[in-house]
Amino acid sequence: MDTEHRAEPPADDRDDLGRQVRDLVAPLIARFSPGGGRLRLGVNTAHYDQAASELEAYARPLWGLAPLAAGGGTFDHWELWRAGLAAGTDPEHPDYWGAVFDRNQRLVETAAIGLALALAPEQIWDPLTGRQRDAVATWLRHAVTVEPNDNNWLFFPVMVGLGLDRVGVAHDRDANTARLDRLERFDLGRGWYSDGPTWQRDYYIPFAMHYYGLIHATLGDDPARAERFRERAATFAQDFQHWFTSEGVAVPFGRSLTYRFAQSAFWGALAFAGVEALPWEVIKGHLLRNLRWWADRPIRDTAGLLTIGYGYPQPHLAEQYNAPGSPYWAMKALLPLALPAEHPFWVAKEAEAPPLPEVRSQPEAGAALLRCEEGRHVVMLSAGQHSPRMRHGAAKYAKFAYSTRFGFSVPAGTLGLEQGAFDSTLALSEDGEHWRPCELPHDPSSPSDGVLRARWTPWDDVEIETWLVALPPWHVRVHRISTGRALRTAEGAFAVDRDRPPTRADTGPGRARLDSPHGLCVIEDLSGRREGALIKALPGTNVFAPRTTIPTLRGDLPPGEHLLACAVLGLEAAASPEPEAGWPEPPTWASIEPLL
Structure with missing residues (x-):
C-alpha cells in the first residue's frame, strides 16, 4: 500500500504498546536465576517438570520483546535473555533446560526463541561467543528433529527453523516442509482450520494456526504457501470479527483462556504479514480495543505478575498445562511492534467496529454469533464441540451459550446446583444431588440461519436432542428428551455478578428473572412445566465475576418422552428497562416451532 501521502501515526499508539511490553x-x-536460564515465578502445578516450567517463563516474554527490538524499541535487560539462552542450552550449566524430546513442553517454548532469533538476532544471538552459539544451535537443531503433537505444535519446529535460517544455521528443512504440508491438511475451508484431528474450533485457530502461518508467510521462502496462508487468514477475518463486541470484548470460550489478550493476536499478525483483510483502521481498532479492555481487568498480582485465570486470578480455571509463566503467551498480541512507524497499520487512525449482522452462523465452528444491544453484547451459541480430556472441558466447550457480558462458569464440585454452577446448560439428576450437564454433544447439524442442533446421551437410556435458536437479543433452547428413568432437571440462564444487590428479582412458575447493576438476565419456560429459582453458585466459578447468581428453571420428569423449551435473555445493566416498564416479553412457542 502506498503510504507516501499518509499522515503521521496517531499519537502514541505504537509507543503505548512498547511501554506495555516493558x-x-x-x-x-x-x-531470574543467577545464571539467567530459569525464570522462577512460583510453584509449578502443570503436568510438565519444573525445568520446563521455568523455561516457559523465560521464553514467553520473547513474544513481545522480539517484535519490540525488531521495530527499534528500547529495552534495557537483553543481557538477561542472552545469558539465559546460553545457560539454558549448555548441558554443563546448572540452568540447563534439558533436551527437547517428542511431544514435550520444551518444544512449545522453542517457538518464541525461534521468533527472537528471526526478528532480533542483534540482541540475542550476535553478542554470544562462538561456543555459546554452537550450544544454542545444537539444542535447537535437535528440537527440529523431534515429534510434535499432531496439531498446532507442528508449527513449533517450523518457527525454530525460521530463526535458524536467519542466523545461518543449517537444519532439517525437509522435515519442516513435511510439517507444513500436514498443517495445511487441517484446512476446513472458508478460512477455518481444525487444530489437528479434533473437534476444537477455539482461539487456537486465530492465535496459533493463523498466527504462525502468517509469520511463516512473512519470514519464510515459500511464496505459494505464503499466499495460501494469507488468503485463508483474510477469509477467516470476516468470521472472527463477530467474536468481538463493538467495545473490544471477546467471547470467553474454550481452553487456554489464561492467555487472555492473545485472543486478539490474530489482528496484529494480519498487520505483520501485510494482509489488509479489513481496512487497516478497522484491524487496528479490533486489536487496540481488546488490549485496552484487558488493561482495565484485575489480572495481575500485587507484584505485577500476570496471574492464572481470566477476568481475575482464578487458578480453578486452569488446564493441566498451565504453570506460572503460561499467561505470558498473551504477549503474542504485541507482534505489530516489529513494524516500522510508517507502516499503514500504525499510520491508520483507529476506526470503530463496523456494523455487523445480528446473527452470523459459522458452520466450521458449530456456532452462531448473536450481536445484541448495537454490538455491545455478543453471545455465542455452540453445539457440537467437546473436549472430554480437558479440565472442565464440558463447561469450556459444551454449554449452550457463551457471553461477553456474563462469561460462563466452571464447576466447583459434583454435589448440588451451587457446586455445579450450571449456567447456560441443562443438568440432569436422579437424586437431586449428583448432576450431569451436557458434556459430549454428537451428531451436530450444520448451523444455518441461527439454528443449531445436537444430540447427547448423559445415560445409556437417556437421549436428548437439543436445538438452539438465535433470536437477538433472546435465544431459545428446545430439548426433546427420551428417558428410561425418572429425572430432575435444572436449566440455567447466564450467571450474574451478585456483589451488588439486585434492583429487582422475580421467580415463580415458568420464570426466573434478575435485574442488577451488572446486568439483566431472564429465563422463561415456554413449555410450562418448570419452576424458577435463583441459584447462588459457589465463589470462583465464573470467569468474569467471583460471586454469581444463576436464574434457573427446575422440574421433574418421569420415564418417557418429553419436550422442554425456554427463552433466555441477557442485557447490559445500562440497557435494562425501568422497573415500571415490566419484564421483557420472550418469543412465543408458536414463533419458534416453525424454525426447528
Whole structure:
C-alpha cells in the first residue's frame, strides 16, 4: 500500500504498546536465576517438570520483546535473555533446560526463541561467543528433529527453523516442509482450520494456526504457501470479527483462556504479514480495543505478575498445562511492534467496529454469533464441540451459550446446583444431588440461519436432542428428551455478578428473572412445566465475576418422552428497562416451532 501521502501515526499508539511490553516484563527481572536460564515465578502445578516450567517463563516474554527490538524499541535487560539462552542450552550449566524430546513442553517454548532469533538476532544471538552459539544451535537443531503433537505444535519446529535460517544455521528443512504440508491438511475451508484431528474450533485457530502461518508467510521462502496462508487468514477475518463486541470484548470460550489478550493476536499478525483483510483502521481498532479492555481487568498480582485465570486470578480455571509463566503467551498480541512507524497499520487512525449482522452462523465452528444491544453484547451459541480430556472441558466447550457480558462458569464440585454452577446448560439428576450437564454433544447439524442442533446421551437410556435458536437479543433452547428413568432437571440462564444487590428479582412458575447493576438476565419456560429459582453458585466459578447468581428453571420428569423449551435473555445493566416498564416479553412457542 502506498503510504507516501499518509499522515503521521496517531499519537502514541505504537509507543503505548512498547511501554506495555516493558511494563509486563519489568516484574520478571528480579526473578531470574543467577545464571539467567530459569525464570522462577512460583510453584509449578502443570503436568510438565519444573525445568520446563521455568523455561516457559523465560521464553514467553520473547513474544513481545522480539517484535519490540525488531521495530527499534528500547529495552534495557537483553543481557538477561542472552545469558539465559546460553545457560539454558549448555548441558554443563546448572540452568540447563534439558533436551527437547517428542511431544514435550520444551518444544512449545522453542517457538518464541525461534521468533527472537528471526526478528532480533542483534540482541540475542550476535553478542554470544562462538561456543555459546554452537550450544544454542545444537539444542535447537535437535528440537527440529523431534515429534510434535499432531496439531498446532507442528508449527513449533517450523518457527525454530525460521530463526535458524536467519542466523545461518543449517537444519532439517525437509522435515519442516513435511510439517507444513500436514498443517495445511487441517484446512476446513472458508478460512477455518481444525487444530489437528479434533473437534476444537477455539482461539487456537486465530492465535496459533493463523498466527504462525502468517509469520511463516512473512519470514519464510515459500511464496505459494505464503499466499495460501494469507488468503485463508483474510477469509477467516470476516468470521472472527463477530467474536468481538463493538467495545473490544471477546467471547470467553474454550481452553487456554489464561492467555487472555492473545485472543486478539490474530489482528496484529494480519498487520505483520501485510494482509489488509479489513481496512487497516478497522484491524487496528479490533486489536487496540481488546488490549485496552484487558488493561482495565484485575489480572495481575500485587507484584505485577500476570496471574492464572481470566477476568481475575482464578487458578480453578486452569488446564493441566498451565504453570506460572503460561499467561505470558498473551504477549503474542504485541507482534505489530516489529513494524516500522510508517507502516499503514500504525499510520491508520483507529476506526470503530463496523456494523455487523445480528446473527452470523459459522458452520466450521458449530456456532452462531448473536450481536445484541448495537454490538455491545455478543453471545455465542455452540453445539457440537467437546473436549472430554480437558479440565472442565464440558463447561469450556459444551454449554449452550457463551457471553461477553456474563462469561460462563466452571464447576466447583459434583454435589448440588451451587457446586455445579450450571449456567447456560441443562443438568440432569436422579437424586437431586449428583448432576450431569451436557458434556459430549454428537451428531451436530450444520448451523444455518441461527439454528443449531445436537444430540447427547448423559445415560445409556437417556437421549436428548437439543436445538438452539438465535433470536437477538433472546435465544431459545428446545430439548426433546427420551428417558428410561425418572429425572430432575435444572436449566440455567447466564450467571450474574451478585456483589451488588439486585434492583429487582422475580421467580415463580415458568420464570426466573434478575435485574442488577451488572446486568439483566431472564429465563422463561415456554413449555410450562418448570419452576424458577435463583441459584447462588459457589465463589470462583465464573470467569468474569467471583460471586454469581444463576436464574434457573427446575422440574421433574418421569420415564418417557418429553419436550422442554425456554427463552433466555441477557442485557447490559445500562440497557435494562425501568422497573415500571415490566419484564421483557420472550418469543412465543408458536414463533419458534416453525424454525426447528
